Amino acid sequence: MKVILYMAITANGMIAGPKDDTSWVSKEDWEGFRSIVRKTGNIVIGRKTFDVIQKNNELIPRCQTVVMTWKKRNDTKDVHFANQRPKNIIQWIKNKGFDTVLVAGGGKLNQTFLEAGVIDEIHLDIEPKILGEGIPLFREGNFSANLELLSVV
Numbered sequence: 001m002k003v004i005l006y007m008a009i010t011a012n013g014m015i016a017g018p019k020d021d022t023s024w025v026s027k028e029d030w031e032g033f034r035s036i037v038r039k040t041g042n043i044v045i046g047r048k049t050f051d052v053i054q055k056n057n058e059l060i061p062r063c064q065t066v067v068m069t070w071k072k073r074n075d076t077k078d079v080h081f082a083n084q085r086p087k088n089i090i091q092w093i094k095n096k097g098f099d100t101v102l103v104a105g106g107g108k109l110n111q112t113f114l115e116a117g118v119i120d121e122i123h124l125d126i127e128p129k130i131l132g133e134g135i136p137l138f139r140e141g142n143f144s145a146n147l148e149l150l151s152v153v
């Protein structure tokens with residue numbers, strides 16, 4: 001089971017500006033994101049990202065969506081609300097027949113998965129933008145990771 005984190009970031013590592021502003025994310029990134037969602041068939045997102053997607057009516061290909069939240073919410077046909085450790089969520093997705101998990105933000109969720117040590121690959125689309133305030137790729141935490149550069153496109 002492979003776990004991929006896919007994210008659009010500014011040159012200084014922000015994934016959103018103040019008030020969840022992601023208007024700077026390019027069309028090319030959105031296409032890249034949709035393309036990888038079509039391949040994996042699933043995404044895992046934090047509850048805040050789920051709310052932003054719904055509020056902005058962002059178009060994401062139909063897929064198995066897992067939303068992490070501490071609160072109890074009822075599942076729908078395509079959306080599973082989970083309050084579990086990342087390893088259990090990955091197992092749940094594996095049991096559904098998928099071979100890759102797409103972790104798709106935001107910063108809190110990314111931090112949770114990084115700290116759990118379950119991310120195999122990080123795909124970053126670096127946009128020509130710098131933001132002094134906003135939400136970082138990983139929310140603050142007691143972690144570090146050594147990475148290997150696989151490719152630059």
Ligand SMILES: NC(=O)c1ccc[n+]([C@@H]2O[C@H](COP(=O)([O-])OP(=O)(O)OC[C@H]3O[C@@H](n4cnc5c(N)ncnc54)[C@H](OP(=O)(O)O)[C@@H]3O)[C@@H](O)[C@H]2O)c1
Nearest residue numbers: 008015016020046047048049068069070105106107108109
């Ligand atoms: N640039 C990009 O590619 C990109 C991609 C995705 C998102 N974003 C942006 O990222 C921002 C959101 O990031 P964020 O850090 O504020 O929030 P987030 O990671 O999307 O969501 C945080 C919420 O997820 C739930 N959660 C997180 N860890 C959990 C755990 N271990 N167990 C159970 N629930 C857990 C909690 O929900 P409850 O409060 O319900 O308990 C928490 O409040 C938005 O602005 C979004 O647009 C950008």
